[in-house]
Amino acid sequence: MILNDLLDFEFNLEQWTISDVRIDIPRFGMGSDAINLHTQYSNPLVGLRKNGIDAYGAGFTLGLGNDLICRAVESILQLYDGSTLRELSQDWESPYAFLINPHQIRWLSPNAGVQYQATGVILNTIVDFLGKKYNVPAWKLFLGISDSDFLSFYGENTNLSSIFEVDNTIFTPTPQVLNENITLIEKNGLPVYHTTWIGFDVDTLSKEILNVFHDEGKTLFKLKVGPDVEYFLNKIDKLKEILPEDIILCADANQTLSLEIAKKFIVALEARGVLWLEEPFAPDNIVLFDELIKYKEKHNLTIEIVTGENCPSPHVALSLMMAGIDRFQADPCRMLGFVDVILVCEIAYRLKCPITPHAGGSCLDELSAHISFYNQARYFGIKDFDSSLLENVSFCSHFMAQPALVTKGRVEAPTIGGLLVGFASEINSKLIDFKDGITWLKL
Numbered sequence: 001m002i003l004n005d006l007l008d009f010e011f012n013l014e015q016w017t018i019s020d021v022r023i024d025i026p027r028f029g030m031g032s033d034a035i036n037l038h039t040q041y042s043n044p045l046v047g048l049r050k051n052g053i054d055a056y057g058a059g060f061t062l063g064l065g066n067d068l069i070c071r072a073v074e075s076i077l078q079l080y081d082g083s084t085l086r087e088l089s090q091d092w093e094s095p096y097a098f099l100i101n102p103h104q105i106r107w108l109s110p111n112a113g114v115q116y117q118a119t120g121v122i123l124n125t126i127v128d129f130l131g132k133k134y135n136v137p138a139w140k141l142f143l144g145i146s147d148s149d150f151l152s153f154y155g156e157n158t159n160l161s162s163i164f165e166v167d168n169t170i171f172t173p174t175p176q177v178l179n180e181n182i183t184l185i186e187k188n189g190l191p192v193y194h195t196t197w198i199g200f201d202v203d204t205l206s207k208e209i210l211n212v213f214h215d216e217g218k219t220l221f222k223l224k225v226g227p228d229v230e231y232f233l234n235k236i237d238k239l240k241e242i243l244p245e246d247i248i249l250c251a252d253a254n255q256t257l258s259l260e261i262a263k264k265f266i267v268a269l270e271a272r273g274v275l276w277l278e279e280p281f282a283p284d285n286i287v288l289f290d291e292l293i294k295y296k297e298k299h300n301l302t303i304e305i306v307t308g309e310n311c312p313s314p315h316v317a318l319s320l321m322m323a324g325i326d327r328f329q330a331d332p333c334r335m336l337g338f339v340d341v342i343l344v345c346e347i348a349y350r351l352k353c354p355i356t357p358h359a360g361g362s363c364l365d366e367l368s369a370h371i372s373f374y375n376q377a378r379y380f381g382i383k384d385f386d387s388s389l390l391e392n393v394s395f396c397s398h399f400m401a402q403p404a405l406v407t408k409g410r411v412e413a414p415t416i417g418g419l420l421v422g423f424a425s426e427i428n429s430k431l432i433d434f435k436d437g438i439t440w441l442k443l
Contacts, residue, residue, distance in 0.1 A: 002130060002141050003153040006339075007086040007095055009126050013077050016125075017047040020066045020434040021058075023362060023396065023441045028199025030395055030443070031360075033254040034226030036062055037199065041362040041396060044069040044118070045423075045431065045439075046125045053132050056422045057125025058363040059117055060333040070434040072118035076102075094155025099123070099336060100313075112312035120337035124367075124419055127338050131418035138419035139373040142342055143178060145170070154343060170346050171379060181381035189410030190372050191220075192392035193250070195360050198224035202235060206242045213247060217409035220248045220275065220389070226256050229264050236272055252278040255310070259288050263295050266303050276304035276326065283311040286319045293324040309334065309358030314343050321353040329358040329391070332367035338419065345375045359391040365404040366397065367420060373413050399427050399441060 020042070025031045027038035040063035048055040059069050079102075080088060089098035105115050131138045147169045173181065194212050196205050209221050223239070225232040236249065251274055257265065262280040269277055281288045293305055304326035311317050313335055317328060328348055330341055348355050355375045357368035372390040380388065392411060397403035401422040405412045414421075422428070431439050 001144070001149070003145065003149045005130055006123070006126060007089075007153070008084050009129075010084050011077065011080040011082065012050070013081040015048055015050050016077050017049075017431075018070050018073055018434045019045040019047070019431045019439050020070050020437075021045045021362075021431070021439045021441060022063065022066060023443060025443070028197075030197055032197045032199040033224045033252065034198055034256040035254045039063065042066040043363050044073060044121055044434070046073055046121050047431075048125050048129055050129060051133070053129055054422065055125055055129035055132055055418065056420045057121045057123075057128055057337075058333065058367070058420055059121040060331070060361045060364060065114075066438075067434070068114045069118050069121065072114050073121055074434075076115070076118055076122060094153065096154045096339075099339070109312075111315055116312070116335065117333065120333065120335060120340070123339045124332070124337035128419040128421070133417075135417040137370065137373075137414040137417060138338060139370040139377065139414060140182070142338070142374060143182075143378055145342065146172060150342075150346075171349055173378060173381075177381065178377065181377045184381055185373060185376050186413045189407070189412050190369075190376060190388050190390055191409055192218060192390045192406055192411045193220035193222060194218045195222040195252070195391060195393050196224065198226065202238045202242075205235075206239055209239075209243060209247065213244070216406050218392070218406070219246060219409060220250065222250045222252050222278070222391070225251045225253050225265070227253075227258070227261050229261060229268065233268050233272070236269075236274070240272065248273070248275055250275040250278065250304075253280050255279050255282045257281065259291055262288075262292050266292070266296055266301055266305070267299070270301050270303040274303060276306045278306045278329070279310070280305070281307075283307050283320065284316055286316075286323055289320060289325065290323045297324075306356065308356075309360070311335070314340055314347065317344050318347050318351075321348060321351045325353065327354045327356040327389075329356050330368075330371050331358040332364065332371055333361075338370070341371050341374070345371075345379065348375075349379045354387045354389075356389045357391060360393050362396040362399065363420060365392055365394060366400050366402060366414070369404055369411055369414055370419060372411075395443065399423055401425075 022040045022042040024040050031039045042061045044059040044066050046057045089095040092098040100111050127138050150170045212218050257280040306327040308329035309331045357371040359365045359368040376388045402416050
């Protein structure tokens with residue numbers, strides 16, 4: 001039903017607003033990593049007022065890209081004005097085919113790019129609207145999707161290799177199992193891990209990790225690393241001397257490593273008990289991921305190779321999973337937002353690849369929780385409960401109307417109707433149209 005509601009949503013340009021929201025973060029401060037030493041957590045923020053409902057959708061960039069997505073959102077809304085997705089896609093193989101490859105624009109980058117992410121922001125805004133219309137959190141909205149709904153929306157030919165050719169149906173739990181799964185995860189929440197930043201020294205890192213460990217109950221912490229293997233291994237060694245043994249570390253290279261350096265890292269990190277190496281390469285460099293995974297298997301290493309936050313499309317996600325990555329880090333503002341999350345979760349279930357959503361950015365803690373709760377409720381329930389890890393950073397959550405809540409190392413299930421839900425009222429009062437400039441927020 002919900003996919004039909006999405007198709008029958010009628011666009012009216014006058015009902016939409018667009019803002020360019022950015023948070024300037026000091027160099028080497030929060031958000032810093034090997035490739036972004038000075039960053040701006042930023043959101044192309046879209047508002048929709050329709051039938052007395054205020055809905056919101058957000059993308060995520062690191063500064064200048066915000067303006068491009070805001071302009072693309074405006075262009076798409078002008079194109080869609082006065083129509084429904086059902087009407088717009090009537091001459092296409094499926095509504096999904098229309099959304100991912102719009103005529104003329106697809107030449108810029110098929111199944112990817114600014115246009116793709118801008119469409120995702122719009123779709124996420126409609127999901128927020130529908131969640132508020134039915135007073136249901138977004139992660140519950142899509143749990144009842146049937147085979148017929150799925151195939152009608154995404155099409156018989158999803159161009160996703162042979163994964164849907166043998167079994168052209170999707171996994172659908174029985175209502176009883178689904179209700180049991182929902183009850184379980186609403187009662188217990190889902191486990192989260194904490195991310196730290198490359199600009200912090202050992203003393204600052206240890207204090208932060210210990211504070212979060214004691215206050216929030218998190219036991220897994222991600223460290224940012226770069227190509228200087230010895231420097232970062234020394235940093236890890238010093239931290240391990242300070243931290244309790246029940247704290248587990250993982251590492252994130254933010255796409256800055258060569259294949260040879262990545263090989264050195266996984267050997268050294270495994271010897272130190274580090275759980276995973278994240279984003280050694282850009283996500284579309286499938287060849288290097290394949291080489292590193294083969295090297296890991298040849299040397300009988302157990303350290304996980306993970307990626308996904310910067311993945312441009314379900315096609316690349318499928319390729320990464322088939323290459324053998326250990327976790328896919330789905331991002332709610334990448335690809336087509338929640339519309340592609342549904343597809344990627346189905347692919348991951350078929351390929352037995354855990355979904356560990358990315359949430360290292362403003363609005364992402366709140367949005368990504370819906371990915372984890374949807375995925376766990378639909379596919380797993382109590383099975384593999386502790387593999388349902390979700391990143392949680394929290395230093396931007398105070399901006400949100402419904403901030404993600406973490407206790408005893410677990411995030412609580414979103415309960416308010418919608419997806420993003422929105423920003424806190426004092427933030428809403430500051431928002432200006434993106435054509436009038438940037439809305440700056442202070443930490």
